Amino acid sequence: MSLSYNRICLVGNPNTGKSSLFNQLTGLQQHIGNFPGVTVEKKVGICTLKNGQQIELIDLPGTYSLIPQSEDERVVxxxxxxxxxxxxxQQIICVIDVSNLERNLLLFTQLYDQNWPLTVxxxxxxYLNQSDLQSIQAKLETSFPDVRFVAVNPRIGDGIDLLKETLITTTAVLDRVKFGEMxxxxxxxxxxxxxxxxxxRYRRIALLLGDWNPKGSASQKKTTISNWDRFLVHPIYGYLLLLALLLVIFQVVFQVASYPMDWIDGAFGELAQIxxxxxxxxxxxxLITDGIIPGIGGVMVFIPQITLLFFFLAMLEESGYMARIVFITDRIxxxxxxxxxxxxxxxxxxxxAIPGVMAARSIPNYKDKLITIFVAPLMSCxxxxxxxxxxxxLVIPSVHWGPFxxxxxxxxxxxxxxxxxALMAALVMKFVIRAKDPNFLLxxxxxxxxxxxxxxxxxxxxKVKVFVLDAGKVILAISILLWGLASYGPSQRMENALREIHTHDHDWSESELEKAEANARLENSYIGIMGKTIEPAIAPLGYDWKIGIALITSFAxxxxxxGSMATIYSVNSDGEEDSGLLDKMRAETxxxxxxRYNLATGLSLMVFYAYAMQCMATLAVVRRETNSWKWxxxxxxxxxxxxxxxxxxxYTIFQ
Amino acid sequence: MIDQGLNDYPNGTPLIVTSVADNLLGAKLTEMGIVEGKKMRVLYRAPFGCPLAIDMGDHVLSLRKAEARLIMVASI
Incomplete structure (x- = not known):
């Protein structure tokens, strides 16, 4: 009896090539979301089978056992x-790493006992030679007759077509003879x-594998790992390499990204003018030229940095080096x-901080997890x-000290x-939060x-898609809202301010008059009123009400x-559209x-932005992750x- | 040989698991393939001796000193 399938889950141990397989099966037809009620990442894709049928494929988080120890594993x-x-x-694809068969089979036998229609x-x-692969496949097929085993290499796409064919013909499973005892x-x-x-289960797996002992695979793996690790987790070179790598990453993200960012910036400026x-x-x-177009530009301009940074992070993950980073930093x-x-x-x-806080969910220990989430937004995002x-x-000269x-x-x-x-804050919290579970690293x-x-x-x-679609719409909406708040104010107050300029006698040129009007408008807009209200509180930090406005809007x-600065200064512009934001800020007195922007104010603002929790999205993610508004x-x-x-x-030191 | 914790052996000594602590962490270690009779050796350690990287035969597992203490082994 053939069944009609519409949903398949991909299950397996971590590091089995499961995500590669998911990507091979779905290509770019993926959607990244969340499982309801928890913040475990849900990767869903559409896979077209050989008969043209489209199925929904869910890539479940990697797990070693069905018995859950963390939120990720509870979802599974x-x-x-x-x-x-x-x-x-309706059915499951279980991914099994044949070079690591015993441990991978534990999860498989648990799924088998749940009577799942299974394709492996x-x-x-x-890592195996052809005859070893064939003999183990035959052994597995004999032991689990209603399960189909397909050898794949998701790295080069081998076996994917066969797997898609196999999925069509999966049949319902009658109650199986259980592999486990309980x-x-x-x-x-x-x-x-x-x-x-x-x-x-391990005893039975050992019996099942019997004398199957693939030549070379294990020793080849270990030799490669030892050769590399001798250097990469070395007590001196390992750390030097890690530090150097982090320095290179951030220099590249800063320097290389600036070129495409300038192009994007320029292109949107021109578009608005046209x-x-x-x-x-x-x-x-x-609304279009001052609100919407600069708002979209303000979203797009981050794509180069996100691309470069996630390029490095994906490389670290993919290459296997990320686990070594964990290994050499755990004790520290x-x-x-x-x-x-x-x-x-x-x-x-x-x-x-949003993926960071979400990545913290894989920390099995509650206390570790909470501390990591709490301090993660202090890292420079x-x-x-x-x-x-x-x-x-604005305030740091572009000069070189040696090569830097x-x-x-x-x-x-x-x-x-x-x-x-972040480390200091974690240290404080270590003594504040009570531990719930034993703490381990496996x-x-x-x-x-x-x-x-x-x-x-x-x-x-x-990552770019999530940023543009999720964060982007918030940024765009706030840009437009800001433009509105900066362009309109209480009408009586606005009129009075404008009348004030015209009733005074002065020998201003037309452009100076325009500038004075624009200033008056901004000062009396809703946003100007808010900024002015907090000015006394932020004056000791070296800020004026315009910076106050930016601080208020940055809480989003x-x-x-x-974007706020651009809006503030474009409203305040003297009509020269080509002069950039920096020129306008430099000219501010x-x-x-x-x-206005001397070294002390500039540094003071940098420290403020380094520390302040100015990100609604992070707060929302933290609430979901900790399941409480308290944190x-x-x-x-x-x-x-x-x-x-x-x-x-x-500010006090540098002033 | 007297049974000792895995953390007490120097790198490279061939070892065999004799028992695993009977607690939640012990159950987790068992699920990861650390069962009585399993042959293993410590491959290398991070500075200060923690974590340890264990040669499990077909893969390398890293764990902390505290977890290694739960695994009783004998040299072979």
């Missing part, structure tokens, strides 16, 4: 062991039974209440880069500041592999600072005629206080 358990689950699949994709077949449900909260069950010339003057044209981070597993979330947070970029260009550009060094120092503060050191462009580019594509997202609110106030004190301190 719920979906595969709970018969009432609304998204229950055998991966890492390039039912999964009985093992859930009983570690004695859980252990006994695993022991008996549209302005084509359309009749009026509020609608202003543990005194701070973090673990080696916190490195990936924290490194991700150096791109964006890509949203801070545009803020830093503008401020550095001073501007690059300041950026590096800001990353350092974020990291050091991690496979995967084989070193050449990263493949297809994997890296799909990973980048997904840090990068809005640049205080009441005494001093430049994000605590985070908002703690980081806000840190930002205020840090900025005040910086």
């Amino acid at each position: 358990y719920e979906l595969l062991a709970n018969e009432g689950h609304p998204e229950r699949p 994709a055998l991966t890492m077949t390039d 039912a999964i449900k009985d093992l859930l909260s009983n570690n004695v039974l859980q252990r006994r069950d695993a022991q008996s 549209v302005k010339n084509q359309l009749p003057e009026g509020p609608f044209t202003n 981070l543990r005194p701070f209440g973090l673990s080696g597993r916190s490195v990936i979330p924290l490194v991700s947070s150096a791109a964006c 890509s949203a801070r880069i545009p803020v830093y970029t503008v401020l550095i260009a 550009n001073v501007q690059g060094l300041v950026l590096f120092a800001l990353y350092g500041l974020g990291l050091i503060t 991690m496979e050191m995967p084989m070193y592999r050449w990263p493949r462009w297809s994997q890296v580019s799909i990973s980048i594509w997904n 997202a840090r990068e809005v600072f640049v 205080t009441e005494t005629g001093e430049p 994000p609110i605590l985070q908002l106030f703690a980081m806000g206080a840190l930002a205020y004190l840090g900025a005040w301190f910086t």
Whole structure:
């Protein structure tokens, strides 16, 4: 009896090539979302089978056992062991790494006992010779007669067509003779039974494999791993390499990304000008040219940085080096209440705290996880880069100290500041939060592999898509809202301010008059009123009400600072559309005629942006991750206080 | 040979697992393939002796000193 299938789950141990297989089966037809109620990433793709039928493929998080130990694994358990689950699949592809057969078979036998219609994709077949592969496939087919085994190599696409053909003909499964001795449900909260069950499964797996002992595969793997690890986890070279690598990554992201960013910036500026010339003057044209087009440009301009940073992160992940980073940093981070597993979330947070906080969900220990989530937003994210970029260009001279550009060094120092503060905050929290579970690290050191462009580019594509579609619409909406708030105000107040200018006698030129009017308009817009209201509070940090406006709007997202500044100064413009934001900020003076953006104010703002929790999206993610408003609110106030004190301190020193 | 924790042996000594602690972490270690009779050796250690990388035969597993103490082994 053939069944009609519409949903298939991809299940397997970590590091089996499961995600490569998912990418091979679905190509770019992927959607990244969340499982309901939790923040475990849900990768869903559309796969077209050989008969043209389209099925939904879900890539489940990697797990070693069906018995859950973390939120990720609970999702897998719920979906595969709970018969009432609304998204229950019709069949399963279990990915098995043949170079690591015993441990991979444990999860497989658990799935087998759940009576799942199963197709097994055998991966890492390039570590076996052909006869060893054939003999093990025959052994498995004999032991599990209603399961089909297909050898695939997702790295080069081998076996994918055969796998797609096999999926069409999967049939329903009658109640199987169980491989294990106990039912999964009985093992859930009983570690004695859980252990006994695993022991008996391993005994039977050993019997099943018998004298099968592939030549060369294990020793070849270990030799390669040892040769590389001798250097890469070396107590001196290993750390030097890691530091050098991080320095290179951030220099490249800063320097190389700036070229495409300038092109994007210029292109959107030109587009706004062209549209302005084509359309009749009026509020609608202003909305398009001053609100919408700069808003979209403000989203697009981040794509180069996200692409470059996630290129590096995907390379680290793909190559197997990320596990070595965990290995050599675990002992260093543990005194701070973090673990080696916190490195990936924290490194991700150096791109964006949102994936970073989400990556922290894979930390099995509650306390480690909470601390990592709490301090992750202190790491310098890509949203801070545009803020830093503008401020550095504004107040730091572009000179060289030896081989280093001073501007690059300041950026590096800001990353350092974020990291050091994150560690200190973690240390404080180590003594505040109570531990719930025992703390452990069990991690496979995967084989070193050449990263493949297809994997890296799909990973980048997904990140960019998530950013543009999710973060982008928030940025665009706020840009437009800001433009509205900066263009309109209480009408009586606005009229009075404008009348004031015209009633005074002065010998202003027409452009000076326009500028004065624009200034008056901005000062009396809704946003100007808000900025002015907080001016006394932020004056000790070296800020005026215009910076106050940017601080207010940045609570939505840090990068809005640049958009706000552009909006503020374009409203305040003297009509020269070609002069950029930097020129306008440079020309800005205080009441005494001093430049507004001197070194002290610039550094003070950098420290403020390094510390303040100015990202609604992060707060929302933290709330979902911790399942309570307590942590994000605590985070908002703690980081806000840190930002205020840090900025005040910086301004006082440099002024 | 007297049974000792895995962490007590120097790198490279061929070892065999004699028992695993009877607790939640022990169950997890068992699921990862650390069962009585399993042959293994410590490949290398991070600075300060933690974590340890264990040669499990067909793969390399890393774990902390605290976990290694739960695994009783004998040299072979």
